[in-house]
Amino acid sequence: MEGIAKETWLHRVNPSVKLLLLLGVLIALLFIHNLNVMLLLNIVIIICFCFGTGISRKYALLFFLPFFLLFWSSVLTMALYGKGSTLWWEWGIFRVSEESFFRGVHLGFRALTFGLIGLIFVCTTHPVRLFYSLMQQLHFPPKFAYSFMASIRLLPIIWDEFHTIRMAHQVRGFSPGKGWKGFKRKLSAYAVPLLAQSIRRAYRIAVAMEAKRFKGNQKRTYYYQLSIGKWDLLFLLFLLGITGVVWVGSEWIQLLPNQDVRLI
Amino acid sequence: MYDHSMIKGGYGVHKLRLKFPGDESLLFRDCDFQYQKGEKILFLGPSGCGKSTLLQVLAGLIPHAIDVPMKAQQVVVPESTAVVFQDPDTQFCMTHVDEEIAFVLENLQIPREEMPDQIKKYVSVVGLDLEDVHTSIHTLSGGMKQRLAIASAMALQPEVLFLDEPTAFLDTDGTKQVWETIRQLPDDQTLLIVEHKIEEMMDVVDRIVLFRPDGTILADGKKEEVLANYQEQLREYGIWYPGIWEERLIYRSNDSVTSQADSPLLALRDFQVLHSGDVKLQVSHADLYQGEWIAVIGKNGAGKSTLLQGIRQLLKTKGKLLYQGSPIARADLQKIGFVFQNPELQFVASTVGDEVAYTIRQALKDPTEEEIHQMVQERLEMFSLWEHRHKHPYQLSVGQKRRLSVCATIHENHQILLLDEPTFGLDAQNTFSLLNWLEELRQSGTTIVMVTHSEEIARYYADRIWWIGKGHLQKVSSNGVSGKELEDGGNCERDVASSSKP
Numbered sequence: 017m018e019g020i021a022k023e024t025w026l027h028r029v030n031p032s033v034k035l036l037l038l039l040g041v042l043i044a045l046l047f048i049h050n051l052n053v054m055l056l057l058n059i060v061i062i063i064c065f066c067f068g069t070g071i072s073r074k075y076a077l078l079f080f081l082p083f084f085l086l087f088w089s090s091v092l093t094m095a096l097y098g099k100g101s102t103l104w105w106e107w108g109i110f111r112v113s114e115e116s117f118f119r120g121v122h123l124g125f126r127a128l129t130f131g132l133i134g135l136i137f138v139c140t141t142h143p144v145r146l147f148y149s150l151m152q153q154l155h156f157p158p159k160f161a162y163s164f165m166a167s168i169r170l171l172p173i174i175w176d177e178f179h180t181i182r183m184a185h186q187v188r189g190f191s192p193g194k195g196w197k198g199f200k201r202k203l204s205a206y207a208v209p210l211l212a213q214s215i216r217r218a219y220r221i222a223v224a225m226e227a228k229r230f231k232g233n234q235k236r237t238y239y240y241q242l243s244i245g246k247w248d249l250l251f252l253l254f255l256l257g258i259t260g261v262v263w264v265g266s267e268w269i270q271l272l273p274n275q276d277v278r279l280i
Numbered sequence: 281m282y283d284h285s286m287i288k289g290g291y292g293v294h295k296l297r298l299k300f301p302g303d304e305s306l307l308f309r310d311c312d313f314q315y316q317k318g319e320k321i322l323f324l325g326p327s328g329c330g331k332s333t334l335l336q337v338l339a340g341l342i343p344h345a346i347d348v349p350m351k352a353q354q355v356v357v358p359e360s361t362a363v364v365f366q367d368p369d370t371q372f373c374m375t376h377v378d379e380e381i382a383f384v385l386e387n388l389q390i391p392r393e394e395m396p397d398q399i400k401k402y403v404s405v406v407g408l409d410l411e412d413v414h415t416s417i418h419t420l421s422g423g424m425k426q427r428l429a430i431a432s433a434m435a436l437q438p439e440v441l442f443l444d445e446p447t448a449f450l451d452t453d454g455t456k457q458v459w460e461t462i463r464q465l466p467d468d469q470t471l472l473i474v475e476h477k478i479e480e481m482m483d484v485v486d487r488i489v490l491f492r493p494d495g496t497i498l499a500d501g502k503k504e505e506v507l508a509n510y511q512e513q514l515r516e517y518g519i520w521y522p523g524i525w526e527e528r529l530i531y532r533s534n535d536s537v538t539s540q541a542d543s544p545l546l547a548l549r550d551f552q553v554l555h556s557g558d559v560k561l562q563v564s565h566a567d568l569y570q571g572e573w574i575a576v577i578g579k580n581g582a583g584k585s586t587l588l589q590g591i592r593q594l595l596k597t598k599g600k601l602l603y604q605g606s607p608i609a610r611a612d613l614q615k616i617g618f619v620f621q622n623p624e625l626q627f628v629a630s631t632v633g634d635e636v637a638y639t640i641r642q643a644l645k646d647p648t649e650e651e652i653h654q655m656v657q658e659r660l661e662m663f664s665l666w667e668h669r670h671k672h673p674y675q676l677s678v679g680q681k682r683r684l685s686v687c688a689t690i691h692e693n694h695q696i697l698l699l700d701e702p703t704f705g706l707d708a709q710n711t712f713s714l715l716n717w718l719e720e721l722r723q724s725g726t727t728i729v730m731v732t733h734s735e736e737i738a739r740y741y742a743d744r745i746w747w748i749g750k751g752h753l754q755k756v757s758s759n760g761v762s763g764k765e766l767e768d769g770g771n772c773e774r775d776v777a778s779s780s781k782p
Contacts, residue, residue, distance in 0.1 A: 188626065
């Protein structure tokens with residue numbers, strides 16, 4: 017995420033701590049059935065995403081867009097097809113009832129919160145620091161950590177090659193034809209060269225890593241030393257703070273019915 | 281080991297037998313090779329003779345890191361080795377310069393506190409002058425990447441440094457940089473080098489081992505002796521030795537296919553090539569005549585490939601691109617062929633024969649199977665690929681792949697052939713055979729526009745040279761006549777821009 021986001025205090029939180037705590041938040045989210053609490057939490061998370069990640073407005077909107085679509089698709093599918101007894105509107109197979117509407121909205125907010133929390137993590141965590149932290153704090157095997165880091169370099173190369181293949185097909189007038197057969201030909205025309213190049217490249221990198229005396233399970237020192245410190249404590253307090261604010265706030269601010277969506 | 285050791289005091293292999301899975305015969309049959317500390321050795325030989333494989337055995341990569349079945353009575357590998365590989369893009373696992381060297385230091389369990397100083401030390405050993413060591417490897421040129429590879433190799437403090445064709449993927453500039461770096465290493469550093477281009481590096485080594493195509497050792501001795509006694513083999517084996525260009529140059533017929541009175545085949549006027557909205561390349565004025573050979577020269581990232589892609593309308597363009605006087609139309613694009621740098625990315629068929637047949641089917645209207653078969657045979661024979669017609673294109677050697685990529689691209693309708701560094705990474709034999717095919721095509725009237733890093737190709741083969749720099753066509757020079765700068769947009773330089781061969 018270099019160059020996209022400015023550094024904020026969230027960047028200084030230990031990536032492993034951040035990962036575990038945010039996973040905890042995601043699990044906790046599954047148990048929030050109160051619509052009003054969900055909405056308030058969502059607002060707080062949006063504020064965190066906009067002001068806490070240091071991301072520029074352009075990228076914030078760009079990243080937000082798919083989650084926004086996810087929100088509406090969740091709301092609509094649940095609202096239009098869900099079951100319920102208090103009927104509001106009916107047209108053909110579409111039945112919107114009070115219950116289905118609120119459940120749809122609830123599901124939409126949950127999906128949106130999930131997505132945003134993931135985005136906050138991705139935007140504030142440098143992948144190299146993440147893997148160094150996983151190795152040091154969570155004893156993630158270096159064999160996998162360095163493989164992942166090596167593959168980060170390969171992604172832009174694969175993207176460039178994809179473009180070259182497209183150009184080459186254009187030049188040679190390659191038309192795979194229509195239908196299922198055409199799709200299969202097209203798929204193999206892209207996948208075979210891309211895979212062949214990537215496998216060869218990955219193999220060479222692996223040999224080069226071993227030539228540099230990387231063994232995968234040896235004891236090692238770390239260039240980036242990551243530890244747990246005050247920022248992590250602050251992050252924990254911050255999350256508890258959010259919980260408290262939302263909890264108490266939901267008693268005072270009631271934008272949507274303040275009850276369990278399953279009981280409406 | 282108790283048996284009487286055949287290798288005394290040094291390193292090497294005794295009675296090495298090695299066979300690649302799937303190959304019919306042994307690559308090495310009882311191969312013997314020994315060397316001492318402090319020696320600087322060069323392995324020479326034709327492509328595919330096994331010299332890189334032997335280097336990998338001597339460095340201990342085979343059979344530990346690379347799984348190839350081998351047997352030997354004795355192998356003595358130095359306690360610490362380091363290898364620099366040929367491809368600058370496939371030997372780093374981290375994204376930044378400092379992290380890459382740190383990766384080696386971590387493997388050696390150097391304490392974290394000492395790392396920054398050590399990184400600085402190794403970066404300066406190879407003369408990699410960076411303001412900040414935390415620089416993205418992606419932004420380095422090929423030559424600088426290889427310097428970094430040498431730096432991280434030196435961080436291993438190797439008894440023996442192995443270099444496996446470290447300049448194969450580099451231009452003249454990068455090649456010089458690499459050997460400059462090797463010269464800066466301590467005098468007692470043991471070196472073992474595999475290389476095809478020996479012009480720039482003869483002073484680095486003192487012993488040469490020359491291999492036959494079947495992997496046996498033809499000569500092993502002082503460099504002066506081997507160079508003097510085996511001139512003919514060097515030529516035969518496709519090695520780039522000093523003076524090869526003058527020697528191998530085919531004398532091009534001077535009867536020009538171009539006529540200056542003709543109007544240009546292709547004219548570029550205030551031509552701009554765009555890439556995701558930005559102008560990547562500008563050409564204010566340039567002409568292309570039938571049957572001429574243009575070399576496009578410039579630094580990495582200057583926009584050479586972009587120019588070719590713009591001419592073929594693979595990228596968005598602005599300004600005028602006139603084909604025989606009128607704006608280029610879709611049908612005209614069929615007359616422009618394009619050969620990509622990496623041949624594998626442009627193959628669409630599953631056999632060599634089908635690859636060529638595919639193009640013929642595209643070019644002709646309803647050809648009969650008989651006609652296709654005949655033309656495929658003609659073409660493949662011309663490029664000496666007929667005996668490989670049933671192979672998958674990926675099974676060919678590097679040189680054969682390049683030949684196929686040209687062979688499968690061209691067809692009779694082509695007036696212009698655009699090539700993106702077609703000789704990149706090829707040995708001398710393959711380079712000259714490819715250049716000779718292209719010269720034949722040119723003589724039959726095809727215009728050739730070729731991006732190249734080789735000054736020699738530009739000097740000896742091209743009629744005119746287009747110099748690209750910083751996203752502009754800066755200079756057009758006729759061969760023999762030094763070019764003038766195209767300062768005021770090139771408009772007053774029409775005489776230079778449109779002059780033909782000397």
